[in-house]
Every structure is written in C-alpha cells, then in structure tokens.
Amino acid sequence: MPKKIRFPKIFFGWWTVLAGGILALWGYGYQAYGISALFKPIASELGFSRAATSVAASIGRFEGGFEGPLVGWITDRFGPKWVVFGGTFVIALALYLMYYANSLWAFYLIWGALLGLGADVALSIPVDTAISNWFVKKRGIALSIKWVFSGLSGVVVLPLIAWLITVQGWRMTCVTGGLVMAVVGLPLAWFCLKQRRPEYYGMLPDGAKTEGDVADLDQMLQRGAQYASEVDEVEFTVRQVFRTRVYWLLVAINAAHGLVGGAMNIHTIPFLTDLGIDPLVAAGMMVVMIGSSVPARLFGGLVMDRMKTGHLRFVLLGAYLLQFVGIGVFLLFRTLPSIYVWFVLYGIGIGSAYIANPLLRARYFGRKSFGSVNGITALVLTPFGVVAPVYAGWVYDTTGNYISAFTLFVGLLAAATVLILFARPAEPPDVIGDIRRFV
Secondary structure: OOOOOOOOOOOHHHHHHHHHHHHHHHHHHHHHHHHHHHHHHHHHHHOOOHHHHHHHHHHHHHHHHHHHHHHHHHHHHHOOHHHHHHHHHHHHHHHHHHHHOOOHHHHHHHHHHHHHHHHHHHHHHHHHHHHHHHOOOOHHHHHHHHHHHHHHHHHHHHHHHHHHHHHHHHHHHHHHHHHHHHHHHHHHHHHHOOOOOHHHHOOOHHHOOOOOOOOOHHHHHHHHHHHHHOOOOOOOOHHHHHOOHHHHHHHHHHHHHHHHHHHHHHHHHHHHHHOOOOHHHHHHHHHHHHHHHHHHHHHHHHHHHOOOHHHOHHHHHHHHHHHHHHHHHHHHHOOHHHHHHHHHHHHHHHHHHHHHHHHHHHHHHOOOOHHHHHHHHHHHHHHHHHHHHHHHHHHHHHHOOOHHHHHHHHHHHHHHHHHHOOOOOOOOOOOOOOOOOOO
C-alpha cells in the first residue's frame, strides 16, 4: 500500500501575515499611494487648490491620531479580529461612496474621515499587533512580509489605479477598489485572524514546539514569556513604557519619518507632472521609489531577527541616512537622473524604516502593550502627519515649486539620524506583572 504524503501543518500565524499583507496591498494601494494618482483628476474636476486637496489626507491622519489610543486599547483588551473586520468594511464603503463626491466637504468626509478611519482601523495597529503577538524570534520576517505587501501596493496597485483612471475615470476607479476590498478583504479578516496570542490556543509564538500538554492557561502564558525572554524581550506596561527616555527619543525620530513620508506619498506625482512628465510615466517613476523599498522591507526584517536588541537601532540609522542622502542629491543637482537616484535611495531608506520602527518598539517593550503604545504614539505624532502634506501644498501654492519643503525635510532627517545614536534599549522594569495587565 503506497505511503500517504503528509503535508506539514502551517502555523496559524502565517495565515495572519498573509491576510494582513493582502489587506495592506489593496487598502494602502488606494489610501496611501493611490491618492497621488487621483490627486490631479479630483482637484481638476472639482476645482480644488492643491492645499485644499491635500487636506483630505491630513484629515485621515488627524483622525487616526485620536482614534489610535482607543483602537490600540481595544485591540490589546479584546483582540484584533473584529477591529480589522470592521475597518475593512469601512474602507470598502468609503471607496464606493467616492462615486458620489461632488463637493469639498463630501470629499473631506468620505476620503478624509471615512477612508482614513477604515485604513487606521484595518491596516495598521490591529494587524501589526496580531502579527507581533504570534511571532517573537521570527517577528522581523513576519512583519516584513506584511510590509512587503504594503510596498507592492505602490508597485502593483498604484499603476493599476493610474491606468483605470485613464480608462474609466476616477469615480469608477474608486468604486472598483471598494468592491475588491469587500469581496476579498472581509473573508480574509474573518477567517485568518484570531482574538488572542497563540498561548491561548495551546501554541507558542513562531510555531515553536511545546514540551508536553499544558492544560492550564497561566502555565502556557508563562511558557510564552520564557520563550520571549530568550531574545531579551521583556513585557512593559503602558505606564512603564512612558517612563523610559528611549520611548520619547523614538517618538521624535518617528516625527521626521511622518513629516517626510506623508508629504511624499501625496505630492510625488504632482511634482513630477509639474516638470512636464506624463502622468503614467510619473506613476512609473513613483513605482521605482516604492519598488526600491520592497527588498529593503524584507531584508531589514531578516537582518533584525538575527541582531542583538542593543544593535537594532543601527538599522534605523541607516534607513534615515539613505533618505537624507537621496533628497540631498536632488537638491544639489536638480536633474532627471538625480530624481532617480533620490527615489532609489529614499525608497530603500523608507522601506527599512517601515519595518525597523515597529520591530524596535516590540523588542524594546514586549507584546502585551504593543497595540496601546502604538496607538498613543500615533496620537502624539498626529500633528506632524497632518501638517506635512498641507505644508507642502502651501509651499507650492505660494512659490510655484516644492524646493523649500524638500529642504526642510532634509534638515529633519539629518536631526533624526543623530538622535537614533542615543536610542538604546531601556532597562527592564522593576516589576514585571501578568501579561493580561497591559496598562
């Protein structure tokens, strides 16, 4: 009798990674990157200035900052599954409703408030928390895969959006995005996420083997904590995190990242088309930038999984330094080749930063307050994300170009690079309590 082939059982955490990646691929393809292709068609048809059009993205950031602490607390307290499912539904609804946007207030309400709400709830803190809960030693590669999908949204979905706009207009392009999010995204959120960390289901993070059966939940949670301690990961409460100096250094460093990234996502294609570049070619050039970030997201996670906690900050330092050099090259030469150099270096840098920032927080402060800390961090960083795209639009409206904004961004990146040198891990807290007490 022929021997049956047994396929290895896939650790459930990898299904969470896959679902989070696909949601990020499509959701960020519209909300984060697609707006750059939709920017001019919407502004032109509805008669908006660039500063006014930029406000919609800033509304989402502003709203997300205030929602972040609540979303993070709910995720830590009750789990990410229903949070992500609800956010996915809101994204689908907002994109569908864009078909009916005919005024500035409607654009702000639908794209700014509603789509911003959905993206903040479905694509960011809850998904990253779910992945960070299910992985410790392989957290870098797990989060990297999710962020690779997110980066591919600019490589795959952005050109698709740019093409759909030329074929069926911006309104039907948004409707198409909403339908795909509903049909594909909702089942993924329902079937591929769980409410709790793996110890609640008799498993250890990363799919590590357990020795013997453990019926008692407290013992299983203790085993999980011991497993995490093998990479010097300690569970901080929210209050303990806020008492550390390194947390506030990381906030200041992230502020520079939020300022530059928020403006670049929205104004890159308008900047290129101002130079006389065809919109489809401009979208392709932005793909170069985003595409350069994809290998960096994956490689960054692989490298950080193998690094000591005290050395992780050097990956972030390299990421910010590359962004600084990239924009600086353009400001020095201001030629078409220098734009490509800028986009490639900036792409590698921002891709590395995307994965390094959450990994630093997770390794420095542990799993139990990850969602709450990220949510409150989003609130603190909100003013920077709100100001950046509007400021860049205002600079263009008043000077006819973006040079002054780009110059400021270079200075901010230089300052952040210096601060990273001092962002060493905090000492473990005096009292390490139950993982279920995260505040």
